Amino acid sequence: MSKLSLWNKVWLVGIFCALAPRSSSAPTPSSSVRQEPQASSANALCNTGRSVCVPQVTANVLITNPVDIAATAAGSVGDVSWELDDQAGQRLASDKASHDPNWNTGSNPTSSKLFHMRDYVFILPKSATGTLKLSPVQYDQQGTPFQLPELDILVQFGSATSALAVVVPKDPHQYLSEVTNWFNGSQPHTPQFSASAPLAKKRITVMHVNDVVFASAEATAENPSMPTETPIRIIHFAVQSGTAYVDLNIAENGWMGVSFTLAAVDPLIERDLLRFAKVHKVIFGRPPGTTSRGEQ
Numbered sequence: 001m002s003k004l005s006l007w008n009k010v011w012l013v014g015i016f017c018a019l020a021p022r023s024s025s026a027p028t029p030s031s032s033v034r035q036e037p038q039a040s041s042a043n044a045l046c047n048t049g050r051s052v053c054v055p056q057v058t059a060n061v062l063i064t065n066p067v068d069i070a071a072t073a074a075g076s077v078g079d080v081s082w083e084l085d086d087q088a089g090q091r092l093a094s095d096k097a098s099h100d101p102n103w104n105t106g107s108n109p110t111s112s113k114l115f116h117m118r119d120y121v122f123i124l125p126k127s128a129t130g131t132l133k134l135s136p137v138q139y140d141q142q143g144t145p146f147q148l149p150e151l152d153i154l155v156q157f158g159s160a161t162s163a164l165a166v167v168v169p170k171d172p173h174q175y176l177s178e179v180t181n182w183f184n185g186s187q188p189h190t191p192q193f194s195a196s197a198p199l200a201k202k203r204i205t206v207m208h209v210n211d212v213v214f215a216s217a218e219a220t221a222e223n224p225s226m227p228t229e230t231p232i233r234i235i236h237f238a239v240q241s242g243t244a245y246v247d248l249n250i251a252e253n254g255w256m257g258v259s260f261t262l263a264a265v266d267p268l269i270e271r272d273l274l275r276f277a278k279v280h281k282v283i284f285g286r287p288p289g290t291t292s293r294g295e296q
């Protein structure tokens with residue numbers, strides 16, 4: 001997922017794609033339509049108690065890559081976590097849905113909330129169908145979480161794939177040791193860490209993606225060897241006039257010590273993006289005119 005920030009722009013869209021007719025033993029997938037989640041859950045697919053709902057057409061939908069689904073939730077819901085599993089029990093993706101704070105204003109003056117679920121899937125499913133699970137959480141006045149009933153949605157996976165080449169350290173321990181030395185001043189301190197430890201291209205096969213550049217950068221950012229307290233995601237990506245703009249979630253909502261992780265991850269993403277002919281420069285932040293890392 002060049003490309004506008006899908007976290008800062010409200011896309012009230014599920015994932016809709018037509019499939020060829022199947023035998024009577026298999027359900028017919030949803031048609032390619034756009035449907036806006038409504039504050040009312042009358043025509044929606046909801047959990048028990050109707051605390052979280054998705055458009056009815058989300059049921060049996062063909063999953064695209066990245067996953068991109070919107071859900072409405074009751075005003076009392078604090079968070080919505082989600083995960084995507086195949087029928088073999090393999091977890092393909094999971095995260096906490098992002099809350100759109102503008103949903104209760106303007107044309108939607110309701111007590112409901114809008115949540116977005118969006119992420120690339122870098123694990124191939126082992127089955128043709130799977131389950132999208134939405135888990136809403138409510139908090140009491142003391143901040144104690146209470147799990148509300150889960151919403152399970154049957155989905156389908158296509159067979160098309162894409163090949164990505166992700167930049168990774170050949171020796172993660174050596175790479176992170178160099179980051180530590182640079183961070184502590186043992187190496188000459190440049191504005192951005194530059195590794196002498198060798199890097200390599202790791203080839204992976206994923207569910208089909210349209211934007212290989214964005215997907216490759218996202219896969220690089222999600223390197224499991226990087227120290228992080230929260231899953232690393234790209235929340236804004238664009239390529240304009242040869243410059244790639246990359247903004248990470250941990251840069252805007254990090255923790256004490258997040259600078260170390262950024263120092264380690266940023267060079268990998270930059271090296272990955274510079275492999276593409278359309279990218280000549282990488283800036284970590286957003287295009288001019290938007291608030292981001294390093295801008296006021």
